[in-house]
Amino acid sequence: MTEYDVEETGSVAEPLSLVTRLARAGFDNYVVYERDGVWTFAGGALATVSLDAERVRISYGDEVTDRAWTGSPGEAMRSALAELPVTGWNAYGRVHFSFAGLVPGLGLRGAVPPPGEVVRVIVPRTEVRLDGQSVRIRGVDAGERARVREILEASFAADSPRAAEVDVRAGGESYRERVAQAVKEIRQGQYQKVILSRVVRIPFPADLVATYELGRRGNTPARSFLLRLNGAEAAGFSPEIVVSVDGSGRVTTQPLAGTRAFGRGSEADAAARAELESDPKEVFEHAVSVRTAQEEMRRVCVPESVRVGDFMGIKERGSVQHLASLVNGDLAAGRSAWDALEAVFPAVTASGIPKRESLDAISRMDDPRGLYSGSVIALSQDGSLDAALVLRAVYQEGAQAWLRAGAGIVADSTPEREFEETCEKLGSVAPFVVRA
Numbered sequence: 026m027t028e029y030d031v032e033e034t035g036s037v038a039e040p041l042s043l044v045t046r047l048a049r050a051g052f053d054n055y056v057v058y059e060r061d062g063v064w065t066f067a068g069g070a071l072a073t074v075s076l077d078a079e080r081v082r083i084s085y086g087d088e089v090t091d092r093a094w095t096g097s098p099g100e101a102m103r104s105a106l107a108e109l110p111v112t113g114w115n116a117y118g119r120v121h122f123s124f125a126g127l128v129p130g131l132g133l134r135g136a137v138p139p140p141g142e143v144v145r146v147i148v149p150r151t152e153v154r155l156d157g158q159s160v161r162i163r164g165v166d167a168g169e170r171a172r173v174r175e176i177l178e179a180s181f182a183a184d185s186p187r188a189a190e191v192d193v194r195a196g197g198e199s200y201r202e203r204v205a206q207a208v209k210e211i212r213q214g215q216y217q218k219v220i221l222s223r224v225v226r227i228p229f230p231a232d233l234v235a236t237y238e239l240g241r242r243g244n245t246p247a248r249s250f251l252l253r254l255n256g257a258e259a260a261g262f263s264p265e266i267v268v269s270v271d272g273s274g275r276v277t278t279q280p281l282a283g284t285r286a287f288g289r290g291s292e293a294d295a296a297a298r299a300e301l302e303s304d305p306k307e308v309f310e311h312a313v314s315v316r317t318a319q320e321e322m323r324r325v326c327v328p329e330s331v332r333v334g335d336f337m338g339i340k341e342r343g344s345v346q347h348l349a350s351l352v353n354g355d356l357a358a359g360r361s362a363w364d365a366l367e368a369v370f371p372a373v374t375a376s377g378i379p380k381r382e383s384l385d386a387i388s389r390m391d392d393p394r395g396l397y398s399g400s401v402i403a404l405s406q407d408g409s410l411d412a413a414l415v416l417r418a419v420y421q422e423g424a425q426a427w428l429r430a431g432a433g434i435v436a437d438s439t440p441e442r443e444f445e446e447t448c449e450k451l452g453s454v455a456p457f458v459v460r461a
Contacts, residue, residue, distance in 0.1 A: 029163040040064040040155035056117035057251040069150035078138035098127040099363030118146030122394035186235040193451040201440035219377035222431030230461040231426040240457035244343040248413035261418025264342040272407040274356035282314040283307035283348035306437040311348040326354030343453030362410035
């Protein structure tokens with residue numbers, strides 16, 4: 026069994042500066058994950074587990090196991106990770122939106138299985154956790170740990186990257202047409218709500234590390250992340266969690282639905298908040314999302330343990346403010362954190378109601394989503410899992426970079442207002458994009 030060596034030191038440097046320094050340190054694969062004031066840098070792949078529509082692959086050292094899986098994709102991932110000969114592992118990675126098409130009972134009838142890789146997680150060679158007061162380094166290679174210490178301890182001059190302009194209003198006409206079609210289908214009774222999104226191309230390669238650092242200083246996310254896995258990059262400021270499961274089996278999800286602009290001055294923000302809290306369309310959109318989250322949680326939790334807390338509170342997330350509620354429950358016997366992820370995936374606030382019908386509408390009217398509205402996840406051998414909803418993010422593969430944002434469409438939606446909502450959400454990311 027492989028075991029980690031652990032070192033702890035004090036630190037006076039801010040975690041954001043340190044993790045972005047590590048992201049430039051030459052690791053071929055890495056994930057930065059921020060949660061509740063703690064930042065983690067997971068660098069290099071001691072082991073990798075990936076899954077597509079037919080096969081799960083485990084890579085550890087020079088050994089690769091590639092086999093077919095059936096049934097539950099979450100169980101296939103859980104079983105594969107359990108086989109790793111690593112003591113006390115933590116893993117970090119990504120779950121694409123198309124994971125929903127593999128979940129039993131949720132995939133569309135007759136749908137073609139999603140192409141390509143759907144899940145990829147790494148167990149890092151080196152893991153660094155920072156909370157602003159201390160630094161904890163875990164690693165399996167003494168030389169790599171020494172290099173990380175040198176990077177963290179080196180003096181450096183702080184750069185002041187400048188953002189480049191990105192036009193977030195491009196492509197509005199096509200989006201308005203799709204919103205109008207969705208409203209028509211909702212009024213025909215095909216479904217109650219659907220989230221439709223639009224892509225904004227960035228006309229230059231982006232420096233995602235600089236974008237992440239600049240954007241994190243301008244945002245107040247529930248989670249933030251920066252990653253490069255198998256050549257694909259993303260940086261984001263997640264407004265909500267899809268699900269979080271602690272080691273004792275406590276499960277939490279946090280639907281955010283209902284949106285107004287934020288950051289336009291105290292008077293304008295207060296007026297927008299009052300409008301948000303009293304708008305029937307926004308209140309309805311939020312209430313049905315919370316009801317759906319409760320129903321999903323009861324599938325994997327002790328039913329009577331499922332409770333709603335802080336109903337319709339306000340969360341300020343960068344350039345927007347949302348109605349937000351917490352839904353909690355206790356994981357039922359025999360259930361795992363992967364079961365909890367399957368139960369609530371994709372987030373109701375990024376798909377629609379009912380989910381199956383909204384997913385059908387998304388497959389017809391949205392471009393393939395990839396990581397957008399999927400999850401960046403952190404999980405541990407003790408059974409805990411934390412999944413951030415991938416919104417308010419910038420994506421890059423090769424020289425192609427893009428943004429993406431959506432809005433929840435209900436019967437009372439208007440194409441112009443939903444388009445404006447996507448612009449408001451893009452305002453959490455677009456002003457911070459740095460040219461490579």
